[in-house]
Amino acid sequence: MLPDLVPPVVVRPRDGRDHADRIALSAATTDGVHMRTEDVRAWIAERREANDFHVERVPFRDLDQWSFEEVTGNLVHHSGRFFTIEGLHVIEHDGPNGDGPYREWQQPVIKQPEVGILGILGKEFGGVLHFLMQAKMEPGNPNLVQLSPTVQATRSNYTKAHGGTNVKLIEYFAPPDPEHVIVDVLQAEQGSWFFRKSNRNMIVETVDDVPLWDDFCWLTLGQIAELMHEDETINMNARSVLSCLPYHDAAPGARFSDVQLLSWFTNERSRHDVRARRIPLADVCGWKQGDEAIEHEDGRYFRVLAVAVRGSNRERISWTQPLLESVDLGVVAFLVREIGGVPHVLVHARADGGFLDTVELAPTVQCTPQNYAHLPAENRPPFLDVVLNAPESRIRYEAIHSEEGGRFLNVRARYLAIEADDTVEPPPGYTWVTPAQLTALTRHGHYVNVEARTLLACLNAATAQPRGGA
Amino acid sequence: MLPDLVPPVVVRPRDGRDHADRIALSAATTDGVHMRTEDVRAWIAERREANDFHVERVPFRDLDQWSFEEVTGNLVHHSGRFFTIEGLHVIEHDGPNGDGPYREWQQPVIKQPEVGILGILGKEFGGVLHFLMQAKMEPGNPNLVQLSPTVQATRSNYTKAHGGTNVKLIEYFAPPDPEHVIVDVLQAEQGSWFFRKSNRNMIVETVDDVPLWDDFCWLTLGQIAELMHEDETINMNARSVLSCLPYHDAAPGARFSDVQLLSWFTNERSRHDVRARRIPLADVCGWKQGDEAIEHEDGRYFRVLAVAVRGSNRERISWTQPLLESVDLGVVAFLVREIGGVPHVLVHARADGGFLDTVELAPTVQCTPQNYAHLPAENRPPFLDVVLNAPESRIRYEAIHSEEGGRFLNVRARYLAIEADDTVEPPPGYTWVTPAQLTALTRHGHYVNVEARTLLACLNAATAQPRGGA
Numbered sequence: 001m002l003p004d005l006v007p008p009v010v011v012r013p014r015d016g017r018d019h020a021d022r023i024a025l026s027a028a029t030t031d032g033v034h035m036r037t038e039d040v041r042a043w044i045a046e047r048r049e050a051n052d053f054h055v056e057r058v059p060f061r062d063l064d065q066w067s068f069e070e071v072t073g074n075l076v077h078h079s080g081r082f083f084t085i086e087g088l089h090v091i092e093h094d095g096p097n098g099d100g101p102y103r104e105w106q107q108p109v110i111k112q113p114e115v116g117i118l119g120i121l122g123k124e125f126g127g128v129l130h131f132l133m134q135a136k137m138e139p140g141n142p143n144l145v146q147l148s149p150t151v152q153a154t155r156s157n158y159t160k161a162h163g164g165t166n167v168k169l170i171e172y173f174a175p176p177d178p179e180h181v182i183v184d185v186l187q188a189e190q191g192s193w194f195f196r197k198s199n200r201n202m203i204v205e206t207v208d209d210v211p212l213w214d215d216f217c218w219l220t221l222g223q224i225a226e227l228m229h230e231d232e233t234i235n236m237n238a239r240s241v242l243s244c245l246p247y248h249d250a251a252p253g254a255r256f257s258d259v260q261l262l263s264w265f266t267n268e269r270s271r272h273d274v275r276a277r278r279i280p281l282a283d284v285c286g287w288k289q290g291d292e293a294i295e296h297e298d299g300r301y302f303r304v305l306a307v308a309v310r311g312s313n314r315e316r317i318s319w320t321q322p323l324l325e326s327v328d329l330g331v332v333a334f335l336v337r338e339i340g341g342v343p344h345v346l347v348h349a350r351a352d353g354g355f356l357d358t359v360e361l362a363p364t365v366q367c368t369p370q371n372y373a374h375l376p377a378e379n380r381p382p383f384l385d386v387v388l389n390a391p392e393s394r395i396r397y398e399a400i401h402s403e404e405g406g407r408f409l410n411v412r413a414r415y416l417a418i419e420a421d422d423t424v425e426p427p428p429g430y431t432w433v434t435p436a437q438l439t440a441l442t443r444h445g446h447y448v449n450v451e452a453r454t455l456l457a458c459l460n461a462a463t464a465q466p467r468g469g470a
Numbered sequence: 471m472l473p474d475l476v477p478p479v480v481v482r483p484r485d486g487r488d489h490a491d492r493i494a495l496s497a498a499t500t501d502g503v504h505m506r507t508e509d510v511r512a513w514i515a516e517r518r519e520a521n522d523f524h525v526e527r528v529p530f531r532d533l534d535q536w537s538f539e540e541v542t543g544n545l546v547h548h549s550g551r552f553f554t555i556e557g558l559h560v561i562e563h564d565g566p567n568g569d570g571p572y573r574e575w576q577q578p579v580i581k582q583p584e585v586g587i588l589g590i591l592g593k594e595f596g597g598v599l600h601f602l603m604q605a606k607m608e609p610g611n612p613n614l615v616q617l618s619p620t621v622q623a624t625r626s627n628y629t630k631a632h633g634g635t636n637v638k639l640i641e642y643f644a645p646p647d648p649e650h651v652i653v654d655v656l657q658a659e660q661g662s663w664f665f666r667k668s669n670r671n672m673i674v675e676t677v678d679d680v681p682l683w684d685d686f687c688w689l690t691l692g693q694i695a696e697l698m699h700e701d702e703t704i705n706m707n708a709r710s711v712l713s714c715l716p717y718h719d720a721a722p723g724a725r726f727s728d729v730q731l732l733s734w735f736t737n738e739r740s741r742h743d744v745r746a747r748r749i750p751l752a753d754v755c756g757w758k759q760g761d762e763a764i765e766h767e768d769g770r771y772f773r774v775l776a777v778a779v780r781g782s783n784r785e786r787i788s789w790t791q792p793l794l795e796s797v798d799l800g801v802v803a804f805l806v807r808e809i810g811g812v813p814h815v816l817v818h819a820r821a822d823g824g825f826l827d828t829v830e831l832a833p834t835v836q837c838t839p840q841n842y843a844h845l846p847a848e849n850r851p852p853f854l855d856v857v858l859n860a861p862e863s864r865i866r867y868e869a870i871h872s873e874e875g876g877r878f879l880n881v882r883a884r885y886l887a888i889e890a891d892d893t894v895e896p897p898p899g900y901t902w903v904t905p906a907q908l909t910a911l912t913r914h915g916h917y918v919n920v921e922a923r924t925l926l927a928c929l930n931a932a933t934a935q936p937r938g939g940a
Contacts, residue, residue, distance in 0.1 A: 010810030011723040014907065115740045155740075175737050178726070184733035186740070200740050246729075253481040256648065259716075262913060263654035267645050270585045270625075270656070270670050340480030357826060357915075437484065443732060444914050445827075 019182050020248035023221065026129040027247075027461075030222035033125040034212075037223045040147075044233070047135035047215055048145040052312035055139045059291045063306050064320045073282025073289075075304070075322055081156050083112035083407070085294075085304055085322055087284040088195060090276045090353035106284045108294055108304050109354060110324065110407060111195045115186065117158055118237045119151040119173035119202040122182060123210065123218070130218035131203070132169075132210065133238065138405025139309045140323050142412060146235040146405070147227065150216070168213065172204050180205040183244040186445040187453065190403065191352025191360065193302070193324055195278060198356070198445060201241045221245075225461030231400040232412070236454065239401065243453035244443070247460055249436035251342040256431065258440070264431055265447070268349035269358045276353040300371045302326050307409065323409040328370035329400075330413030332451045333387040334459070335364045335420035336396055337432070344432040345459070346383075346420065350449065360449040361438065364430065368413075382427055387418055394419040397462050401454060415455055417462070435459050489652050490718035493691065496599040497717075497931075500692040503595040504682075507693045510617075514703070517605035517685055518615040522782035525609045529761045533776050534790045543752025543759075545774070545792055551626050553582035553877070555764075555774055555792055557754040558665060560746045560823035576754045578764055578774050579824060580794065580877060581665045585656065587628055588707045589621040589643035589672040592652060593680065593688070600688035601673070602639075602680065603708065608875025609779045610793050612882060616705040616875070617697065620686070638683065642674050650675040653714040656915040657923065660873065661822025661830065663772070663794055665748060668826070668915060671711045691715075695931030701870040702882070706924065709871065713923035714913070717930055719906035721812040726901065728910070734901055735917070738819035739828045746823040770841045772796050777879065793879040798840035799870075800883030802921045803857040804929070805834045805890035806866055807902070814902040815929070816853075816890065820919065830919040831908065834900070838883075852897055857888055864889040867932050871924060885925055887932070905929050 035043060060068070065078045075085035088109040094101050121132040136148040151158075153167045158174050176184060183203035188196070212218075219227075224242065227233050234242075256264070286297055294304040308320045334345040350362035365387045372380045397417035402410065426432060438456050441447035448456065505513060530538070535548045545555035558579040564571050591602040606618040621628075623637045628644050646654060653673035658666070682688075689697075694712065697703050704712075726734065756767055764774040778790045804815040820832035835857045842850045867887035872880065896902060908926050911917035918926065 011721075011725060011812050012727055013723045014719070014728045014904075014910075113743075113745065176733060178730045178733060181729055181733040184729070184736045186736055200736060249484070251481075253483045255481060257482055258484045259651060259654070259913075260648045263646060263648060263651040266654045266656055266670060273583075275583065342481050434484075440484075 019246055022124075022129050023245055023247055026221040027225060028222055029128045029220040030226065032130060032218060032220045032223050034130065034218040037226050040217070040219070040223070040227060041230070041233075043217065044135050044145055044147070048137075048143070050214065051137050051145070053137050053139070053144055053318075054310045055144070055307050056310070057292065058306050058308045058320060060306050061291065062308065062320065063322070064317070066306070066320065066322060068281075071282075072280035074280060082154075082321075083110050085109070085281060086111050086195070087279040087281045088276055088353050089279045090274065092351055093273045094271060094351070106279065106286060107301070107353070108281060108284060108287060109195045109278070110193055110197070111278065112197050114155040116154040116199045117151055117170070117173050117202060118149045118199050118241050119204060120238070120241050121150040121169060121172055121210065122203055122205040123207070125218065128220055129205075130220055131224065133217050133219055133224070135215045135217070136235070138235070139307055139321070140402075140407065140409040140411070141232070141235070141405035142402055142410045143232050146233060146402075147238055148235045149238050149241050152237055169210070172206060173202050176202060176204045182246070183241065185244055185443060187240055187244070187442070187450070188356060188360065188446055189450050191354040191449065193354065193408070195276075195354045196356045197354070199237070201244050203241060203245065221461070228458050228461040229399055232402050234401070236401070236404045236450065239454040239457045240450055243439075243448070243457040243460070245439075245460070246443075247436070247439055249434070249439075251434055251436060253340075254342065254434040254437055255339050255344055256433070258437065261431070261433060261437055265349065265361070268429060272349075272351045272358045274351050274353065274355070274358050300327060301368070305409065324407060324411065325409040326368060326411040328368050330368045330411070331365055331384070331387060331416070332363050332413045332455065333365045333416035333418055334455050335383060335386070335424060336417050337420040337422070337424065339432060342434055344434055345417070345438070345455075346424070346426060346430055347433050347438070347452065349429050355446070357446050361441070361447055361452055362449045363452050363455055366451050382430070387416060390416075390418045397458055399458065415458060417455065417459060435463075489716055492594075492599050493715055493717055496691040497695060498692055499598045499690040500696065502600060502688060502690045502693050504600065504688040507696050510687070510689070510693070510697060511700070511703075513687065514605050514615055514617070518607075518613070520684070521607050521615070523607050523609070523614055523788075524780045525614070525777050526780070527762065528776050528778045528790060530776050531761065532778065532790065533792070534787070536776070536790065536792060538751075541752075542750035544750060552624075552791075553580050555579070555751060556581050556665070557749040557751045558746055558823050559749045560744065562821055563743045564741060564821070576749065576756060577771070577823070578751060578754060578757060579665045579748070580663055580667070581748065582667050584625040586624040586669045587621055587640070587643050587672060588619045588669050588711050589674060590708070590711050591620040591639060591642055591680065592673055592675040593677065595688065598690055599675075600690055601694065603687050603689055603694070605685045605687070606705070608705070609777055609791070610872075610877065610879040610881070611702070611705070611875035612872055612880045613702050616703060616872075617708055618705045619708050619711050622707055639680070642676060643672050646672060646674045652716070653711065655714055655913060657710055657714070657912070657920070658826060658830065658916055659920050661824040661919065663824065663878070665746075665824045666826045667824070669707070671714050673711060673715065691931070698928050698931040699869055702872050704871070706871070706874045706920065709924040709927045710920055713909075713918070713927040713930070715909075715930070716913075717906070717909055719904075719909075721904055721906060723810075724812065724904040724907055725809050725814055726903070728907065731901070731903060731907060735819065735831070738899060742819075742821045742828050744821050744823065744825070744828050770797060771838070775879065794877060794881065795879040796838060796881040798838050800838045800881070801835055801854070801857060801886070802833050802883045802925065803835040803886035803888055804925050805853060805856070805894060806887050807890045807892070807894065809902060812904055814904055815887070815908070815925075816894070816896060816900055817903050817908070817922065819899050825916070827916050831911070831917055831922055832919045833922050833925055836921050852900070856890075857886060860886075860888045867928055869928065885928060887925065887929060905933075
């Protein structure tokens with residue numbers, strides 16, 4: 001039941017308060033009340049110094065409270081909490097007639113069934129919406145500290161099941177005040193590394209006086225947009241939440257109507273037949289387990305390894321945990337093109353073993369090129385060469401971002417928007433959509449994958465705030 | 471890729487052609503060009519005669535091509551096609567803090583991973599949209615023949631993987647012409663009997679001359695609305711597809727805005743923790759297997775049994791198959807109420823073991839009362855007594871419908887809309903929504919469960935066409 005409201009409201013418009021104008025104003029505002037954008041980098045560096053952490057790789061045997069379970073070989077925490085590393089067996093048998101490409105593989109996968117909260121608090125200062133970002137250390141971040149949502153909390157963190165919570169400002173999100181919710185949706189994370197993991201992406205507004213701790217900072221969307229052009233500054237969770245902001249659609253339309261787009265998507269979901277089941281980590285074929293890493297026999301894809309995190313007193317280990325490390329820099333790119341004067345991006349209906357429901361909309365290119373280096377050109381992912389060989393003049397957006405530092409060690413990708421040639425025709429499984437159509441779909445889960453959400457946040461930011469515009 | 475269009479369209483409005491006015495006109499038209507509504511019942515009876523089928527229960531050992539697999543005990547078809555009956559183990563541990571109600575149980579479940587097509591063809595006659603309904607025999611229907619969508623086909627049926635298809639008119643749906651799609655969405659079926667089954671619900675329009683076979687009939691929405699008031703006439707698949715029709719929302723708003731409703735739903739999904747895993751049928755606790763049925767030890771819930779279907783020559787068995795039979799008549803009801811002059815229904819965020827994603831929006835009451843007869847009143851489902859004891863004057867809709875006759879034998883429920891007392895306050899897990907809000911959610915899967923879709927189709931029909939209005 002939604003809480004009773006004071007004063008009582010009888011009925012209200014279904015589309016609710018129009019946040020779009022206020023979002024546009026925030027996006028157009030590059031001077032925040034709290035900190036100048038050019039000072040953010042120094043502030044992050046200062047927070048990095050103040051919370052002096054050191055991360056080092058350790059052999060699995062040095063993990064504390066984590067171990068490989070007997071029989072299954074799964075890597076688990078003794079409490080049963082946090083996450084586990086297990087095995088996944090995937091069979092994909094595509095084509096409208098079940099006679100299309102057949103792929104079958106096994107891999108390690110992260111299983112984390114709890115739904116966490118990724119919440120950004122919003123508040124108007126001087127009539128302009130600001131968002132409360134946290135400078136947060138995560139052991140897998142190449143630069144340790146990045147800007148994260150106000151709150152990042154697993155269910156074990158934010159509930160008091162284990163006696164007390166120290167998650168600051170969680171009271172704004174669990175549960176949120178229905179009068180002040182701007183975004184509240186379950187969104188999935190990486191389907192190639194997680195088994196069906198979702199987090200609750202939230203933006204909630206307040207009029208309260210919010211205490212301002214040293215690790216927090218209020219920024220306008222215009223400021224965040226500028227920072228989105230910097231490498232490894234806005235963390236994955238923040239990018240995901242920001243992608244769900246209900247920006248106004250100022251365009252006259254799109255190549256395909258929403259019903260046509262949904263029909264195309266339904267067809268993609270129907271024609272893919274993906275069966276994924278968890279298996280014991282010990283049974284995974286094609287991967288080998290050493291003292292310090294679990295890795296693919298040909299050195300491709302990723303490695304599972306262990307790290308120890310030390311606080312400023314380097315003598316003492318704060319905690320140890322497993323992380324996933326990618327073998328090389330990834331490339332995540334949208335081809336973009338104006339159709340009838342309206343910008344479009346080329347999305348790919350991508351099947352991953354860890355998706356809850358078969359396919360999600362992914363960027364045009366999403367891969368680690370190194371994994372395909374041994375293949376002839378025709379077997380490499382579509383458009384990869386177009387992206388890798390794009391001249392500077394066609395690059396509309398570029399930055400390096402890293403994936404969630406609580407699970408991934410130095411997993412970095414070049415995120416790009418590349419202006420496509422007018423002759424590009426979508427192959428099967430690809431279609432042109434507008435960023436506004438993707439934004440509308442982020443109201444619901446399992447449509448736009450986390451990599452596409454990052455690019456969407458970057459593109460919406462890039463539109464609101466041209467590169468170098470501040 | 472969506473097919474190229476002729477003439478080329480550059481961009482079009484995202485909300486596409488407005489079908490809503492034409493849907494309203496069809497709903498207001500109670501005279502079809504093809505058949506008078508009052509003649510439909512006789513026509514169905516005639517089709518029943520013409521396709522003289524007889525269904526009888528048989529012991530499991532008389533199943534042809536079906537058998538209990540060694541080791542697992544799962545009931546499977548020798549071809550590996552169709553569906554299987556397996557076991558399901560469900561653990562539900564609710565509450566915002568993981569400290570709410572705990573339920574754990576095992577049960578047989580139908581597993582059918584293939585996505586089928588449920589497609590209704592539409593066409594304008596005299597400027598009014600008509601829909602092509604099929605009088606179709608299904609062995610589990612109490613009255614054998616009901617009105618079904620134009621096409622009901624499993625993937626094995628409609629693809630030519632097995633050489634040729636005899637599914638009439640399938641070419642309009644696989645794939646559909648994107649210029650003529652009105653509805654195209656994957657919707658889930660019963661979460662208490664199926665393990666994560668979805669079908670593709672489609673309405674596609676044509677301007678072609680469509681051959682009219684004896685088992686088919688063009689009807690307006692006004693006619694279908696009238697027939698929706700008759701018992702066991704419109705089958706489950708047709709009700710599900712019709713619930714997705716994009717009716718126009720003429721109301722000024724709703725008790726909660728769409729963002730608030732989605733936020734409430736996200737909270738419900740987050741606070742429920744449902745873990746369901748398939749287990750061998752042989753291992754299911756609390757159920758016993760006999761020669762003629764698998765049933766619950768206390769005789770509750772449902773039975774798995776086998777039937778033989780004979781054609782008009784009663785000597786020959788056409789086919790045999792397993793079906794599920796409910797132990798008693800079900801009750802499926804919305805409490806309805808006007809808030810600020812706008813009709814609302816009380817939805818329940820219901821967790822079922824077979825749902826892909828934790829909870830879906832269900833009617834206020836959805837149960838087989840017999841299963842709760844042994845419990846004290848306070849342990850029976852909320853609002854069940856309100857519904858069972860409702861005076862005639864408060865009944866806004868009532869009809870008996872049966873569930874899909876290809877899987878369920880005589881599974882019937884009273885579908886009701888009951889005018890609620892003004893004092894009814896939603897308990898946790900329940901909230902007021904407008905039918906238009908539910909209709910908007912049927913554009914996407916996994917929001918509105920199949921029982922709520924049936925009631926939504928009935929309510930939209932009842933609104934368009936008052937009882938006895940023809």
